Amino acid sequence: MPTTVRLGIIGLGAQGSMYAKFISEGLVPNMEIGAIADSDPAKAAVVEADYGVPFFTDYIQMLDSGAVDAVVTCVPHYLHPEIGINALARDVHALVEKPAGVYTKQVKALNDFAATKPELTFGIMFNQRNNPLYIKIKEIVDSGDIGTIRRTNWIITTWWRPQGYYDQSAWRATWGGEGGGVLVNQAPHQLDLLQWICGVPKSVYAKVAYGFRRNIAVEDEVTAVVDYGDGATGVFVTATHDLVGTDRFEILGDQGKIVVEGSKIATVTRLVKPEREISDGMDAADVRKLFTGQFNTAELYTQEVIEYDSAWGAQHSGVLQNFAANILDGTPLLAPGSDGINGVRLANAIHLSSWTGREVSLDFDEDDYLAELNKRISEEGTFGQRG
Amino acid sequence: MPTTVRLGIIGLGAQGSMYAKFISEGLVPNMEIGAIADSDPAKAAVVEADYGVPFFTDYIQMLDSGAVDAVVTCVPHYLHPEIGINALARDVHALVEKPAGVYTKQVKALNDFAATKPELTFGIMFNQRNNPLYIKIKEIVDSGDIGTIRRTNWIITTWWRPQGYYDQSAWRATWGGEGGGVLVNQAPHQLDLLQWICGVPKSVYAKVAYGFRRNIAVEDEVTAVVDYGDGATGVFVTATHDLVGTDRFEILGDQGKIVVEGSKIATVTRLVKPEREISDGMDAADVRKLFTGQFNTAELYTQEVIEYDSAWGAQHSGVLQNFAANILDGTPLLAPGSDGINGVRLANAIHLSSWTGREVSLDFDEDDYLAELNKRISEEGTFGQRG
Numbered sequence: 001m002p003t004t005v006r007l008g009i010i011g012l013g014a015q016g017s018m019y020a021k022f023i024s025e026g027l028v029p030n031m032e033i034g035a036i037a038d039s040d041p042a043k044a045a046v047v048e049a050d051y052g053v054p055f056f057t058d059y060i061q062m063l064d065s066g067a068v069d070a071v072v073t074c075v076p077h078y079l080h081p082e083i084g085i086n087a088l089a090r091d092v093h094a095l096v097e098k099p100a101g102v103y104t105k106q107v108k109a110l111n112d113f114a115a116t117k118p119e120l121t122f123g124i125m126f127n128q129r130n131n132p133l134y135i136k137i138k139e140i141v142d143s144g145d146i147g148t149i150r151r152t153n154w155i156i157t158t159w160w161r162p163q164g165y166y167d168q169s170a171w172r173a174t175w176g177g178e179g180g181g182v183l184v185n186q187a188p189h190q191l192d193l194l195q196w197i198c199g200v201p202k203s204v205y206a207k208v209a210y211g212f213r214r215n216i217a218v219e220d221e222v223t224a225v226v227d228y229g230d231g232a233t234g235v236f237v238t239a240t241h242d243l244v245g246t247d248r249f250e251i252l253g254d255q256g257k258i259v260v261e262g263s264k265i266a267t268v269t270r271l272v273k274p275e276r277e278i279s280d281g282m283d284a285a286d287v288r289k290l291f292t293g294q295f296n297t298a299e300l301y302t303q304e305v306i307e308y309d310s311a312w313g314a315q316h317s318g319v320l321q322n323f324a325a326n327i328l329d330g331t332p333l334l335a336p337g338s339d340g341i342n343g344v345r346l347a348n349a350i351h352l353s354s355w356t357g358r359e360v361s362l363d364f365d366e367d368d369y370l371a372e373l374n375k376r377i378s379e380e381g382t383f384g385q386r387g
Numbered sequence: 388m389p390t391t392v393r394l395g396i397i398g399l400g401a402q403g404s405m406y407a408k409f410i411s412e413g414l415v416p417n418m419e420i421g422a423i424a425d426s427d428p429a430k431a432a433v434v435e436a437d438y439g440v441p442f443f444t445d446y447i448q449m450l451d452s453g454a455v456d457a458v459v460t461c462v463p464h465y466l467h468p469e470i471g472i473n474a475l476a477r478d479v480h481a482l483v484e485k486p487a488g489v490y491t492k493q494v495k496a497l498n499d500f501a502a503t504k505p506e507l508t509f510g511i512m513f514n515q516r517n518n519p520l521y522i523k524i525k526e527i528v529d530s531g532d533i534g535t536i537r538r539t540n541w542i543i544t545t546w547w548r549p550q551g552y553y554d555q556s557a558w559r560a561t562w563g564g565e566g567g568g569v570l571v572n573q574a575p576h577q578l579d580l581l582q583w584i585c586g587v588p589k590s591v592y593a594k595v596a597y598g599f600r601r602n603i604a605v606e607d608e609v610t611a612v613v614d615y616g617d618g619a620t621g622v623f624v625t626a627t628h629d630l631v632g633t634d635r636f637e638i639l640g641d642q643g644k645i646v647v648e649g650s651k652i653a654t655v656t657r658l659v660k661p662e663r664e665i666s667d668g669m670d671a672a673d674v675r676k677l678f679t680g681q682f683n684t685a686e687l688y689t690q691e692v693i694e695y696d697s698a699w700g701a702q703h704s705g706v707l708q709n710f711a712a713n714i715l716d717g718t719p720l721l722a723p724g725s726d727g728i729n730g731v732r733l734a735n736a737i738h739l740s741s742w743t744g745r746e747v748s749l750d751f752d753e754d755d756y757l758a759e760l761n762k763r764i765s766e767e768g769t770f771g772q773r774g
Binding site for chain 1: 552629656674
């Protein structure tokens with residue numbers, strides 16, 4: 001029985017190079033680099049010098065070469081579903097980068113195909129799911145400790161990107177090449193965590209600013225109100241133009257509250273009983289005491305502060321290791337590939353709401369979204385339509 | 388020339404009693420209690436015992452008695468405009484409690500009438516405008532220090548109210564008696580400060596929860612997205628069911644950011660130059676440095692922490708003192724009465740948006756709002772229609 005998975009890295013850009021480095025440095029004990037593919041032939045020399053593994057300009061040839069058991073897709077987002085399908089079709093395990101794709105129709109095709117290959121491992125690089133703090137927060141919410149969720153609020157504007165970042169490549173921050181801005185590139189982590197921890201919303205209303213403070217076609221700021229369908233609502237704010245950004249995630253439940261700051265420290269408030277029972281149990285005299293400062297609400301709850309030192313790289317290598325472990329011995333996946341559609345669906349619905357000025361069901365028609373997206377790709381005139 | 392203003396207190400409930408206490412204890416040096424009116428004749432004995440001033444069950448008789456130079460309206464919100472007009476019509480200065488009224492049509496009538504009496508003082512009890520921290524924040528924003536506003540975000544859920552609070556009086560938390568919930572009773576302070584500091588929005592979209600976690604007809608939770616019309620947007624969240632509530636106000640500008648926590652401590656970030664210039668001034672090499680952690684953005688800004696110890700009562704007595712000073716020597720009003728309509732308009736627009744499911748212009752038709760409000764009053768069946 002093999003003890004390591006031979007990974008094929010598709011795309012040796014910033015992300016692909018980082019994974020290659022992690023693996024070659026032994027940070028992922030159950031993984032080795034099987035081969036590397038990049039459409040740029042100039043990368044051959046780098047691969048030879050740094051890793052000494054086979055190099056392919058055509059990733060299909062790599063899939064067919066027998067040199068890799070699995071692949072990771074470090075290429076522009078539009079290509080993830082197609083590459084994922086091509087890998088799985090050749091019985092090669094697939095780890096797709098986030099986002100799973102740009103529009104739900106293509107991600108659904110990937111998920112549908114993956115479902116026909118249950119013997120293969122299909123994962124997604126949601127490295128933040130490997131952040132011990134968020135794992136702990138999910139455990140607390142799942143345990144019912146803070147009760148049914150009433151409200152969520154995530155301000156995640158720490159994704160500051162200067163204009164020079166957008167000007168790096170012609171495809172970046174375009175409708176045809178990238179398919180969106182902060183929702184598609186930076187915030188998919190939080191769009192995933194939000195749903196992983198708090199559940200999938202039923203509808204969304206959004207104000208989205210396109211090229212607001214950057215010279216780009218796509219969104220650099222988003223304000224979204226989500227509705228969970230059971231009375232609970234949430235706010236999600238993200239932007240790439242806040243130099244000293246905020247990362248503050250608040251979850252209010254029927255019996256407590258969690259406030260996560262900087263994705264590093266969480267204050268967990270647990271009420272001694274459900275808030276509504278506390279409310280109903282206070283008589284007129286208690287209310288008078290409350291208003292005259294004689295009622296100490298601090299006796300009604302406990303607070304715990306949780307903090308982890310989380311290394312950024314460890315999150316990614318942890319996902320790689322978990323993916324390999326699933327292949328090798330069936331260890332459950334932290335981030336099953338099929339989960340990727342949730343974040344894409346929410347991002348699509350946010351776009352759609354901003355384009356229509358209306359609240360949008362998460363059950364929107366995927367062809368409607370694609371048509372709107374293609375309209376923007378056509379107006380841009382640089383890339384071909386999708387679908 | 389008189390050196391004190393003789394105040395008539397209309398309504399000797401919780402608020403009116405507090406003001407009477409402040410004045411009788413000398414906390415408002417330029418004010419004395421001229422008389423007190425309350426529709427409950429049983430209050431006569433209290434007034435005689437505690438204050439020794441004339442008592443009236445009919446406030447109109449108090450206005451006509453010559454015993455008062457000014458009044459403050461400590462009665463249910465619906466009555467503020469009518470009482471304000473009756474006072475001003477008799478050349479008695481008027482300080483209205485917040486909110487200025489329940490619906491803009493009545494507040495507009497008050498403002499229009501007050502405009503015909505420019506020689507009289509017309510103020511509103513926005514005591515939070517007398518919080519030194521918010522005065523300082525307004526100065527910083529007005530000075531242009533943080534540049535043009537891009538985004539605002541206020542989570543103000545520290546208005547926890549148990550069921551017993553709502554059950555105190557039959558009018559409370561009803562459409563006919565109070566005309567709304569947290570928007571009308573608790574949050575008017577923040578609805579005012581938001582606009583006082585950041586400007587009046589052009590439109591709003593809101594999710595409002597009516598009787599969500601309390602047995603009331605009106606709203607106990609609000610999530611609103613405001614649009615300032617120039618690309619800037621904001622989020623406003625308030626609720627009365629969060630036992631360990633949040634009060635966090637964030638203002639992002641083109642050249643800095645302010646985060647106020649607990650209405651007590653503010654972190655002011657000032658960028659060394661406009662954010663967009665910083666963004667445009669970074670070349671590809673800088674971007675690489677940024678992504679490899681070699682670019683220290685901390686050199687691009689300074690941070691200042693501002694904290695004041697603010698006494699709750701001092702805010703109210705300060706507004707009373709400022710109101711009296713305006714009468715006596717023309718000292719500018721901290722909170723001119725005519726400003727009260729802004730908060731009412733925003734609250735009405737938030738209701739209207741939640742009822743229609745659509746974004747609502749702040750320039751909505753005031754008759755439309757009143758019709759919707761009266762529909763709810765009729766369905767409730769306890770109080771008569773308004774208007």
